Amino acid sequence: MTMLSDAVRTxxxxxxxxxxxxxxxxDPEDQLRTPLDAFLRALAKALGLSDVNVIGEVQxxxxxxxxDFAVTVGGALTGFVEVKALGKGADxxxxxxxxxxxxxxxxxxxxxxxTDGQSWSLWQNGELVHHVGRLDGDIAVAGAELVAGExxxxxxx
Numbered sequence: 001m002t003m004l005s006d007a008v009r010t011x012x013x014x015x016x017x018x019x020x021x022x023x024x025x026x027d028p029e030d031q032l033r034t035p036l037d038a039f040l041r042a043l044a045k046a047l048g049l050s051d052v053n054v055i056g057e058v059q060x061x062x063x064x065x066x067x068d069f070a071v072t073v074g075g076a077l078t079g080f081v082e083v084k085a086l087g088k089g090a091d092x093x094x095x096x097x098x099x100x101x102x103x104x105x106x107x108x109x110x111x112x113x114x115t116d117g118q119s120w121s122l123w124q125n126g127e128l129v130h131h132v133g134r135l136d137g138d139i140a141v142a143g144a145e146l147v148a149g150e151x152x153x154x155x156x157x
Contacts, residue, residue, distance in 0.1 A: 003055025004153055005045035011039040012139060015117055019086070019140040028085035032117045033068065036083060040071065043156055049073055055080075065105040067112065079111030086139065090119035091132045113155075122155050131154050 014035035025031075037054050044052035051074045052153040058080070063152035067080035084090070084099070092114055106112050107126030114121045117139045121132040133151040135142075 004043065006148065007039055007042035007046050008135065008146055008148045008152070009086060009144045010042060010137075011035055011117075012137065012142045013144055015139045015146075016141060016143040028081055028087075032086065032115075034082050036081070036115065036117065037069065040069070040081065044071075044073070047153070047156060051075065060109075063105045063108050065102055067109075079113060080106070080109055081113045081115065082106060084116040086116050086118060088116045089132070090114040090116055090121040091128075092121075092123070114141065120152065120155060136142065 006052055015032070018031045018035055033056070037056070040054050041052060053072045054068045055072070057066055057068065059066050068083040069081040070077060071079050071081065082092075082102070088095075089154070092099065092106075095103055107123065112123045114123065117135075119132055119134050122129040130151060132150065133155060135146055135148050135152075137146045139146060
């Protein structure tokens, strides 16, 4: 098993645990943040990147927006991650209201990864790169059975 597969499996385990609390539940988007932060770091390691930092809730005053994460590699800003609630998808062209307005602002940035945990897409200056990918297995229940196609590595590189 590759380090990338291990990172996806661990994401599945973490999300299953977070999304299946029988006693209490929190904000749907917020439940994805901690597992995704760990996943992004593990993914970077699997891709051979070192000195990767994931910084939460970065205020971008010049575009009046706050992406969920900024990602730096070797101290250089490489992109942003926008997390949406599970089921919202990762294709901002279908968003409405606040999310649509936010996409218009974030499309001014050079690298923005959108995800709802299940679906993933990379946008560069408002243009879709590759396609919208989807992890195999329901992230709420798949656990260690969660897998990703080759598209994930290509998108992340």
